[in-house]
Amino acid sequence: MSTHTNSLRRGGKWPLITAWLGVVLLLTAAVLMVGSGIAYKAEWISLGTSFTWLKQGAELSVAAAVLGLLTLIVGGICRRWRPALVGAVVSMAVVAMIAMPMQLKQRAQSVPPIHDITTDTQNPPAFKALAAAREKAPNEVDYPGAVTARQQQAAYPDLKPIILEMSLADTMVATKAAVKKRGWEIAEATDSTIEATATTRWFGFKDDVVIRMTDTGNGVQIDMRSASRVGKSDVGTNAERIQAFFEDLENR
Known part of the structure; x- marks a missing residue:
């Protein structure tokens, strides 16, 4: 009991x-x-x-x-x-x-519902080697245009190109090394551009990157574009990727 x-x-x-x-x-x-x-x-x-x-x-x-x-x-x-x-x-x-x-x-x-971010909204770096892969994906190959540019500039006003006081050849070597260190898959590298794909760990989303280097006489200006293949919004990932990559380069 x-x-x-x-x-x-x-x-x-x-x-x-x-x-x-x-x-x-x-x-x-x-x-x-x-x-x-x-x-x-x-x-x-x-x-x-x-x-x-x-x-x-x-x-x-x-x-x-x-x-x-x-x-x-x-x-x-x-x-x-x-x-x-x-x-x-x-x-x-x-x-x-x-x-x-x-x-x-x-x-x-x-953040705004955009998925294509670039440091040059007037003349964005273009996807060439990765164009075919992007054509098979839901999101567009070309930069979306003025509406996206305005949204990007309002959300990420500090996202600008950087200038490295190096030769173009040395800048290419440093940039390619930084891309490989991040584990991005390089699709093509010319004398002044690199196209690569970053794959997220969990869902395996593929975001494409194109890096353009321009010799200005006072150093090399680096512009970058990062665009998701799927999804209306990237939840800020592409802007964050560009900023982090530029920090890597400047630290090098």
Whole structure:
């Protein structure tokens, strides 16, 4: 009788049930969210399906967090410390898991919905070697034009070409080394241009880059263009790529 009363006082099986249910939901959410990128990169599913998986995973992770908090509270009240610990771990894991998608969502809301960024909006570096690959993709080969230029200048006013006090040949060597260090796949390199493709790790999105070097007499001016093959918005990735690459070059 006393054992039965103690079991009721400590919540019976409910702390264990909610703890395990939270774990199951967390694992399912993790599989959906991580698998969405891996499956799309492997070309097993479409981009629309991968985003659906990502959204479903995020929704399940929220449910897991609710169960985790409920288990933590009930476990603490009933002094069932193991289920309470599981609930705390599940809740913290959810926070870590959805941190990156939430940051991407916030960034998407803070930047314009454009995907083609260049340091020269009047005469953008042109894709030639990568033109055929871009023609097969949803996004255009040519720079979109004045509307995109205005949006870019409003969002990234400091994005400008840089000038290196080096010879054109030395600048090409340094630029090519910086491209290879970043793991971009070079499609073509001439005496004054480099075309390359950067591939994101998770979804395997391909963003194309063209770097143009012009000898001004006082140094070499470097203009750069970075454009996504898919997606209306790049969530600020292309501007960030250009800025980071220029910093690499200037540090060299």
